[in-house]
Amino acid sequence: MTSDTTETTGPTGTTGDQQAPSAATGPVRPVVARTRDELRTARAELDDGDVAVVMTMGALHEGHATLIRRARETHAHVVVTIFLNPLQFGPREDLSRYPRTFDADLEICTAAGVDLVFAPTPDVIYPDGDPGVRVSAGPLGDVLEGQSRPGHFDGMLTVVAKLMHLTRCTSAYFGQKDAQQLLLIRRMVRDLDFPVRVVSVPTVREADGLAMSSRNTYLTPSDREVALSLSRALQAGADAAVEGASAIRRAARAVLVREPLALVDYLVLVHPETLEDVPEWYHGEALLAVAARVGTTRLIDNVPVLVGPGGGARETFADH
Numbered sequence: 001m002t003s004d005t006t007e008t009t010g011p012t013g014t015t016g017d018q019q020a021p022s023a024a025t026g027p028v029r030p031v032v033a034r035t036r037d038e039l040r041t042a043r044a045e046l047d048d049g050d051v052a053v054v055m056t057m058g059a060l061h062e063g064h065a066t067l068i069r070r071a072r073e074t075h076a077h078v079v080v081t082i083f084l085n086p087l088q089f090g091p092r093e094d095l096s097r098y099p100r101t102f103d104a105d106l107e108i109c110t111a112a113g114v115d116l117v118f119a120p121t122p123d124v125i126y127p128d129g130d131p132g133v134r135v136s137a138g139p140l141g142d143v144l145e146g147q148s149r150p151g152h153f154d155g156m157l158t159v160v161a162k163l164m165h166l167t168r169c170t171s172a173y174f175g176q177k178d179a180q181q182l183l184l185i186r187r188m189v190r191d192l193d194f195p196v197r198v199v200s201v202p203t204v205r206e207a208d209g210l211a212m213s214s215r216n217t218y219l220t221p222s223d224r225e226v227a228l229s230l231s232r233a234l235q236a237g238a239d240a241a242v243e244g245a246s247a248i249r250r251a252a253r254a255v256l257v258r259e260p261l262a263l264v265d266y267l268v269l270v271h272p273e274t275l276e277d278v279p280e281w282y283h284g285e286a287l288l289a290v291a292a293r294v295g296t297t298r299l300i301d302n303v304p305v306l307v308g309p310g311g312g313a314r315e316t317f318a319d320h
Contacts, residue, residue: 027110027111027113028110029106029109029110030080030106030109030110030114030115030116030117031045031115031116031117032106032116032117032119033116033117033118033119033120034119034120034121034124035120035124036120036124036166039116039118039120039166039167042116043079043116043167043168046076046077046079046115046116048076048077049170050075050076050077050170051075051076051077051078051079051167051168051169051170051171052071052072052074052075052077052078052079052169052170052171052172052173052199053071053078053079053080053081053163053164053167053169053171053172053173054067054068054071054078054079054080054081054172054173055080055081055083055159055160055163055172055174056080056081056082056083056105057082057083057084057085057088057098057214058082058083058084058098058099058100058101058102058105058214059098059099059100059101059105059214059217060082060101060104060105060108060109060214061108061212061213061214061216062204062212063175063177063203063204063211063212063213064080064108065108065111065112066201066204067173067174067175067201068080068108068109068112068113068114068173069112069113070173070199070201071171071173071199072112072113075170075171077115077116078112078113078114078115078116079114079115079116079117079118079167079169080109080114080116080117080118081117081118081119081163081167082102082105082117082118082119083118083119083120083125083159083163084098084100085122085125085155085156085159086122086155087130087131087134087151087154087155087156087158087159088152088155088156088159089152089155090149090150090151090152093149098214099214099217102119105117118163118166118167125159125162131158134154134155134157134158135154135157135158135161135188135192136154136157137153137154137156137157137184140153140180140183140184140187140274140275141153141154141157141184143275144180144266144268144270144275144289144291145180145181145291145300146180148265148291148298153180153181153184156181156184157184157185157188160172160185160188161188161192161194164194164196169196170195170196170197171196171197171198171199172185172196172197172198172199173199173200173201174198174199174200174201175200175201175202175203175204176200176201176202176203176302176304176315176316176317177203177204177211177212177213177300177301177302178300179272179287179289179302179304180275180289182198182200183272183273183275185198186198200316200317201316202315202316203301203302203303203315203316205231208228209228209231209232209235210224210227210228210230210231211230211231211299211301213299215297215298215299216297216299218295218296218297219294219295219297220295223294223295223297226259226261226262226294226295227262227294227297227299229255229256229258229259229262229292230256230262230290230292230299230301231301232255233252233253233255233256233267233290234252234288234290234301234302234303235303235313236251236252236254236255237249237251237252237269237288237303237305238288238303238305238312238313239251239312239313241305241306241307241308241311241312241313242308242309242310242311242312244280244281244282244283244307244308245269245278245279245280245281245282245286245307246280248269248286248288248305248307249267249269252267252288252290253267256290256292261294262292262293262294263292263293263294264290264291264292265291265292265293265298266289266290266291267288267289267290268287268288268289268290269286269287269288269305269307270286270287270289271285271286271287272285272286272287272304272317275287278307282307282308283307283308283309284306284307284308285304285305285306285307285314285317286304286305286306286307287302287303287304287305288302288303288304288305289301289302290302304316304317
């Protein structure tokens with residue numbers, strides 16, 4: 001990750017672009033750490049053990065800011081990581097095309113009250129090159145997004161594990177929009193006994209309903225109109241939740257078939273912990289999820305639903 005801002009190392013070993021608080025300067029810019037040593041020194045300054053982390057790949061938007069503000073509400077300190085993880089990109093995915101907006105990202109972090117930004121380069125995270133040992137997502141990582149992006153979730157879990165260790169966080173905040181990622185992180189934390197609380201935050205949407213994503217910057221105005229069919233399909237499905245699983249699927253599909261320019265990869269109604277299709281008689285929590293290619297951009301979205309009597313959309317599932 002690069003920045004146009006020149007940073008100098010301060011006397012404490014952290015980068016010297018932090019501003020002292022004053023009425024004139026307004027919010028305090030967070031300390032920026034680029035190396036493990038800088039992170040270690042800056043993290044030591046956060047003497048309270050209550051530290052939340054928000055992990056990002058940069059190109060921050062209001063969805064990330066919402067995660068930061070939610071973490072800020074209940075934690076003494078918030079760390080944001082900005083790292084474009086090469087392990088999460090497959091051979092057909094253009095890592096170089098991903099937007100890099102570090103200066104704007106830092107402004108968002110400043111306004112949201114972040115204490116520390118860790119923005120390493122790949123050689124800092126993977127000093128020996130591609131890691132020989134990685135965290136495996138297992139069968140849950142082979143379906144839905146994992147089927148379209150083989151190895152993606154192994155790369156994601158590997159870097160999340162490393163960043164949890166490096167930041168020594170007590171809580172980690174993730175958005176409901178990346179539902180499969182959220183599920184896998186929760187399973188990793190539980191199965192491997194990480195001393196970290198995983199907190200989910202509801203999906204943040206644009207005024208027109210489009211789920212906020214760094215990839216939205218790739219959409220042309222006409223692409224964006226097509227992309228709205230995804231959130232509309234999910235809403236239609238959620239509105240039919242009280243009628244059961246079949247009604248949810250029918251209502252969502254009816255919206256998508258009217259938009260042939262949205263090339264649907266999958267539209268599924270699955271159990272939120274197993275990701276298996278729920279049967280037609282099912283009542284309870286489920287995840288209605290969609291993935292489609294719009295123009296040159298692959299988009300995902302989902303909505304948690306309660307299927308059956310009293311059913312409808314939910315913002316997110318209860319944290320475990």
